[in-house]
């Protein structure tokens with residue numbers, strides 16, 4: 481097997497070094513079995529990230545980190561697998577599995593090349609995971625390979641608009657001006673960080689998702705409640721109440737689900 485691409489190796493080193501910072505959020509997510517999403521903790525009722533019929537389904541979280549999202553799926557009856565590029569993040573996830581008595585497979589690997597057979601899953605999910613840190617020209621084709629016909633993929637990322645308005649300086653919040661071109665958006669390296677992010681324009685997301693066999697079901701522009709708080713410095717509540725700083729893509733693999741045999 482070939483070596484992972486350079487962004488995967490760089491992001492592995494970055495996330496191994498950041499893992500201790502994510503422990504508290506992971507512990508909170510595991511302790512509170514009421515899903516909320518993104519940097520503002522927007523309630524599930526506003527976003528509908530988890531399908532109502534998840535019980536008994538095969539699910540995979542792409543870039544699961546501390547795996548609190550996977551724990552929510554497992555507790556709702558899904559047979560879930562989490563994959564993550566960082567051994568240190570998975571170490572936290574394993575400790576929290578033992579603490580809460582909720583077990584499911586955790587794989588150390590790259591969501592762009594998942595070691596599972598075709599059509600193994602009914603549902604794939606990612607919250608700021610592979611959908612942000614993996615290359616969409618590699619991880620998006622992998623998702624429909626993993627899904628059965630009719631299976632769905634939900635992912636939450638920074639909005640395109642916010643990426644265009646975010647200054648390069650560390651810790652400075654999104655402005656009300658467009659600061660970089662939309663055309664050509666793909667690999668983004670912020671000067672103060674060693675990690676590699678990936679962002680696309682909406683048109684390009686739609687093209688890639690459709691070319692890979694998905695139908696777009698929804699693009700949810702996340703609006704935080706008026707009293708929401710975040711510890712992330714890259715956007716203010718005032719900004720996020722006026723423009724979407726996060727977006728959720730909900731897509732479904734073309735083709736009808738197989739009829740179960742009696």
Ligand SMILES: C[S@@+](CC[C@H](N)C(=O)[O-])C[C@H]1O[C@@H](n2cnc3c(N)ncnc32)[C@H](O)[C@@H]1O
Nearest residue numbers: 495543545564565566569590591607609613614
């Ligand atoms: C922000 S965490 C996402 C987990 C959780 N939802 C959260 O918001 O804390 C990002 C995770 O994506 C993982 N990641 C980055 N690139 C990846 C890749 N190519 N394949 C799998 N996981 C990846 C990182 O190791 C990290 O644990």
